[in-house]
Amino acid sequence: MTEAVLWVDPAGSVAVDAAGQAVWATMPTHARQLVRVDAIADRWAARVDTADVETLARRAGGRVAETREFGDDRPVTRAIALLRHRDQLRFDPHDGSELTFDADGIIGRGSRDRRVFPRVDPAVIGLIELAGTDRILLARNAHRGTFWSLIAGYVDPGENLEEAFAREACEETGRRIHSVRYWGSQPWAASGSLMVGFTARTDDQEAVAPTDGELAEIRWVDRDEVDDLPLARPGSIAHAMITEWRNKR
Numbered sequence: 001m002t003e004a005v006l007w008v009d010p011a012g013s014v015a016v017d018a019a020g021q022a023v024w025a026t027m028p029t030h031a032r033q034l035v036r037v038d039a040i041a042d043r044w045a046a047r048v049d050t051a052d053v054e055t056l057a058r059r060a061g062g063r064v065a066e067t068r069e070f071g072d073d074r075p076v077t078r079a080i081a082l083l084r085h086r087d088q089l090r091f092d093p094h095d096g097s098e099l100t101f102d103a104d105g106i107i108g109r110g111s112r113d114r115r116v117f118p119r120v121d122p123a124v125i126g127l128i129e130l131a132g133t134d135r136i137l138l139a140r141n142a143h144r145g146t147f148w149s150l151i152a153g154y155v156d157p158g159e160n161l162e163e164a165f166a167r168e169a170c171e172e173t174g175r176r177i178h179s180v181r182y183w184g185s186q187p188w189a190a191s192g193s194l195m196v197g198f199t200a201r202t203d204d205q206e207a208v209a210p211t212d213g214e215l216a217e218i219r220w221v222d223r224d225e226v227d228d229l230p231l232a233r234p235g236s237i238a239h240a241m242i243t244e245w246r247n248k249r
Helices: 050-059 074-088 161-173 237-247
Strands: 005-008 014-016 033-038 043-047 063-065 121-130 136-141 151-154 177-188 193-202 215-221
Touching: 005 014, 005 050, 005 074, 014 050, 033 074, 043 074, 050 063, 074 177, 121 161, 121 177, 121 237, 136 161, 136 237, 151 161, 161 177, 161 193, 161 215, 177 237, 193 237
Parallel strands: 005 043, 121 193
Antiparallel strands: 014 063, 033 043, 121 136, 121 151, 136 215, 177 193
16 A cells, blocks of 8 residues: 555645644545656555544644645645646546546546646746835735735736736736846645746836735835734745845845
8 A cells, every 4th residue: 555645635735743744644545536746756645535634634743734835845736736636627628528537647538538737827926126225015915915925916828927927016016117037936736826936126116007906005115124024924935035035134
């Protein structure tokens, strides 16, 4: 029996031990979905009920952890993303036939034998500095307003990544940006995204265009003020970018 299986509940949560490390257990007896995460190490992920994950967490002396806590854990991120794909895609988008999956549970095929691969949605996120100052633009989302984060959004068809970030910055904050530079990237299994990070500058201290209402509050902050704000959680690309900027004193 495989000894390296990640049990994932319908919300994408997994069991972690007392040190906060994901628990890889034996194969569950009643997994609803099963995907291979790593062929070389023979790691798998299984979709199970929330009660199963809670039981495993108690056995490990730990707790149940949400998807958002594993931004830097590649095997866990891959596991959650692949199971999310299996849950959401049951039929071939081309002809509507039911999909059957390969032995690894990753690639599906419909009645026409057309391969259907896991979907990844590109998104952009970025740290915007006010030109000539030592401040960055942070915001609270209108629907998830308990923490401060960077400007982000999905890439539209026909856009490159830099264009997408410039559009999102203008739509959400009313600021025009320039000097866009690539920073890094991070898979984000919670939404099936690949987050691509940028830095940029703006000359617009105040909004010069109408905004779309997605943000509840927008604020320019300096390095000392960052420490007083509840930020996006550790493990997220937003937290990494903000922390890196803050530490450049």
